[in-house]
Amino acid sequence: MAPPLWKGEQKINRIFVPLLLAMALANLLVHLQALGLADTASRGTDVMLYLIILLLIILSGRVMPFFTRAVIPGHAPKQNPVVDKVTLIALGALILELLLLPTPWLTALLTLTLAVTQILRLFGWYHRGIWKLPILWVLYTGFFWIIAGLLLMALAQFDLFPANLARHALTLGGIGITTFGMMARVSLGHTGRPIDPAPAISLGFVLLNIAAAARVFGPLLLAEKYNLWIHLSGGLWVISFLLFSVVYLPKLSRPRVDGKAG
Structure with a gap:
């Protein structure tokens, strides 16, 4: 995958090369403990979690403003390059800290910083009209769960909230809902159908x-x-995923309705 990603016209996609390599490293840390060679599974799972959150934050910053602008006439979502840079720096620092030397107060500071920056990003994109469009509000609720998970993780470092439950805010809430929403959207778009989910998907x-x-x-x-x-x-x-399978399996197993390749 690396050569086409690196040589492609969209240079921003190059970030996926080191990101996938980092995920492989996180996976290796888990397997090293399974083999009895190191006590690194906890670090590996934490690093993998925030690598996935990094991926979602990057993708959300690309697609959510675009989708919002496309379906809400006259709305121009705002993006702040400084906030975006602080987001990447804080996430990178958090991943390195969890990998090399997990420190509760530093984890709390970095997750709190990330929560604040994501709130700022969300306010820049938001328009109340999203609540009329399930295919759009599902992405916003997924992003809300990422923010909630980061805030709860900060509290968990001082035993003010159970870390296990905070982790589920990030995984089940942030990762699960965002992924489900994107699956629902691209399954319509890439089969040539209108971006209007069935009631069962909503x-x-x-x-x-x-x-x-x-x-x-x-x-x-x-x-x-x-x-x-x-x-x-x-x-x-x-x-939820049974509903997805029932609704989308027929669509995904047939040719595009617009006659295009794919």
Whole structure:
């Protein structure tokens, strides 16, 4: 993958080369512990988590302003290059810190910095009209969960919030919802269909957000029902992706409706 990414016209895509190499390193750290050669699995999983968050933050900065501008007439999402640079610097520093020498106060500072920068980015893109468009608001809710996860991770460094639940805000909430939303969008666009999700898919967007809320905040409300929250969250997740499969499998297994290649 490296040669076409590096030689392509869009130079911004070059960042995926070191990003994928870093993911391979994070994966290696987990396997080294599985082989009994090192005690590095925890660092590997933490590094991988924030590498994926880095990927989503980069992609969100490219697609969310574009999608918002395209469907809301007259709205011009604002992007701040300084905030974008601070985001990348803070995320890079966080990944290196977690890899080399995890330090709670520094992790808290960096995750808090990231949360603030993402709030600023989100305010620059936002328009209240997004709530009329499920294919758009799902991406915004996914980005909200990334911000919430970063804030909760900062609190977790001082034992003010359970780290495991904060991690689920980033994974189930941020990664899960954003990925689901992008899958729903590109599955329509790349099969030549209008970007208008079926009601069942919009229901899936809602169910995934409920699943994230149940998994992150449910155990705080009723800790003795911990297993219930896991089963509820997991069940809603499964239902959402079953809906996706039922709706999109026929579309993805047939030629494009506009007759184009793909």
